[in-house]
Amino acid sequence: MIQLNSLAELVPVSNQLLALASDVPVWCFYGEMGAGKTTLIKAICDQLGVIDSMSSPSFSVVNEYETKSRETLYHFDFFRIKSNQEALDIGVDDYFHSDNYCFIEWPDKIQSLLPDHHVEISIKLVDDNKREINLMEHGKK
Ligand SMILES: Nc1ncnc2c1ncn2[C@@H]1O[C@H](COP(=O)(O)OP(=O)(O)O)[C@@H](O)[C@H]1O
Numbered sequence: 659m660i661q662l663n664s665l666a667e668l669v670p671v672s673n674q675l676l677a678l679a680s681d682v683p684v685w686c687f688y689g690e691m692g693a694g695k696t697t698l699i700k701a702i703c704d705q706l707g708v709i710d711s712m713s714s715p716s717f718s719v720v721n722e723y724e725t726k727s728r729e730t731l732y733h734f735d736f737f738r739i740k741s742n743q744e745a746l747d748i749g750v751d752d753y754f755h756s757d758n759y760c761f762i763e764w765p766d767k768i769q770s771l772l773p774d775h776h777v778e779i780s781i782k783l784v785d786d787n788k789r790e791i792n793l794m795e796h797g798k799k
């Protein structure tokens with residue numbers, strides 16, 4: 659379990675998570691609304707050298723970012739998705755098997771479409787400033 663005691667700890671915590679799982683492309687973020695999923699993903703993307711500002715809160719389901727070293731990564735928010743078919747129509751299979759990082763909010767909405775090999779990150783809101791983070795790797799190759 660990793661403690662995230664303030665926004666200031668986002669950088670070291672992101673690096674800790676990357677040290678544990680940077681070889682796994684698909685990362686699933688679980689946690690209630692306001693737990694800090696978007697915030698943590700943004701911090702991880704910063705550490706990976708994403709150039710685009712990730713300031714578009716209005717992105718629909720998938721947002722694509724590019725890093726300084728010209729790698730592409732994908733950020734998904736499935737909160738509003740209504741069916742697996744809707745996700746398949748967006749092309750999630752191709753994204754999830756692209757070998758690029760895929761950071762996923764509300765993965766439980768499309769649980770059966772997730773690749774076996776993925777990282778589960780659970781964020782628990784302890785209080786306004788404190789979060790508990792758990793990381794588990796599933797379906798290791
Ligand atoms: N580790 C943290 N410490 C303090 N505040 C945080 C932390 N993570 C997120 N927040 C704040 O909580 C709010 C919701 O965060 P957000 O990342 O949008 O949550 P989610 O995507 O899980 O709904 C934001 O105002 C954000 O600044």
Ligand SMILES: [Mg+2]
Nearest residue numbers: 695696697763
């Ligand atoms: Mg969010």
